[in-house]
Amino acid sequence: MCMKSEYMFLTMVIPGPSNPKRLIDVYLQPLIDELLQLWHVGVRTHDHATNQAFMMRAALMWTVNDLPAYGMASGWSTAGIMGCPICMDDTSAFHLQHGRKACYFDCHRRFLPQDHPYRRNKKAFIKNRQERNIARPRLTGEEIRVRVEEYSSAIKTTTDTPTRLWHNHKWTKKNIFWDLPYWTTHLIRHNLDVMHIEKNVFDNIFNTVMDIKGKSKDNLNARKDLAIICNRPELQVDERRLNVMPKAVYTLTKDQKRKKLIPVAFREMVPEHVWSALTEVSLMFQVLCSTTLDIRKVQELEDSVAVIMCNLEKVFPPTFFDSMEHLILHLPYEARVGGPVQYRWMYPFERFLRELKKKVKNKAHVEASIVEAYIVEEIGGLRLTTLNLMLLASDAGLVEMMI
Helix, strand or coil: CCCCHHHCCCCCCCCCCCCCHHHHHHHHHHHHHHHHHHHHCCEEEEECCCCEEEEECCCCCCEECCHHHHHHHHCECCCCCCCCCCCCCCCCCEECCCCCCEECCCCCHHHCCCCCHHHHCCCCCECCCCCCCCCCCCCCHHHHHHHHCCCCCCCCCCCCCCCCCCCCCCECCCCHHHHCCCHHHCCCCEECCHHHHHHHHHHHHHHHHCCCCCCCCCCHHHHHHHHHHECCHHHCCEHHHCCECCCCCCCCCHHHHHHCCCHHHHHHCCCHHHHHHHHHHHHHHHHHCCCCCCHHHHHHHHHHHHHHHHHHHCCCCHHHCCHHHHHHHHHHHHHHHHCCHHHCCCHHHHHHHHHHHHHCCCCCCHHHHHHHHHHHHHHHHHHHHHHHHHHHHHHCCCCCCCC
16 A cells, blocks of 8 residues: 555655755654654544544654665765675775776675685686685664764754764764664664666666677776786787777677577577576566565575675676675565565655656746645545445445435
8 A cells, every 4th residue: 555656645845956965864853753753652543443543653664765865864875885884884895996986896705605615716706815704794773873873963963064084984974763762673774775776787787798888887997997806818908909808708799789689588699607697686686576575585595695796796897896786685685574675665656756747837836736736636536535435335325325
């Protein structure tokens, strides 16, 4: 019910040329006040089944937002080498010398069992490097609360700057949701949006395999960084040949592009290990996006997702692995704890926002246009619902039909 458009409504339009960033807590203050009232006092509600009134109490389960909004809501900035809001400061991400972007390449072997052969591999990942570190367990709500206690909230400090320099953390504030007494006990407080992660990962794979100019993750700077980081001489650029890039095993030729464009056909065009890595990612999203989750398969994914990521790292260059690819690692856990993604992703809300934008007829008065369209819809919906109830009651002989 909560994902149907008739039960959604736009509560606020924040004015301004840019988003409020950490100051979004100022706008969320009325919501938190109502949530506190719902938790401590409750709201008088009528139970249609028993025809009695009772005090209903409610709690906020989690938030659903894309990655930039995740940073605004949680207080942990999602940009840069510590941009993963789950791993936080426990990451081995780095900046690329030529690409000048945050890279999460070879950040996933530490999630493998200590006796896994990938940990000792010095050729397929960062050259001459073995992985001996062990990934830190996911932080509990209480552990995170202890960390954020030393930072001020956006309500108390209304400047759009973090409380201190980001030397070993990316906290910008103590977010307002910690005012809720039950927030610490939640296993998931802010959902990683499967919709945007799935879309961005597919775009990166498709653009790189199809070698789309300007969008591919495999470019001249990527090959220069690859020569520094990896031991893949067959992909290194020969500067004596005017920076001509050798063809990679994960890209298609022009003839292959003309013949087949769907991912199923990749098996006939790319080597087996490349096709296998891409298929593993595809099957993982297929399991995670199912309407009913098989807990056994989800647990298997949770155990094998690090291997899936390592197989991708053996194929694609370091520039391919930004924060979106890294976040795949945490999706099976959230699926096991939170349930089907249909109740935790952005598809319904993006469609709802699209319908709202279609209601705007006067761009000089956006809010007024939406309100007027809403009034017409609500009046029509109310009359239709009331009429249907009267017809049902009349057929049952309970009331006399009245118009």
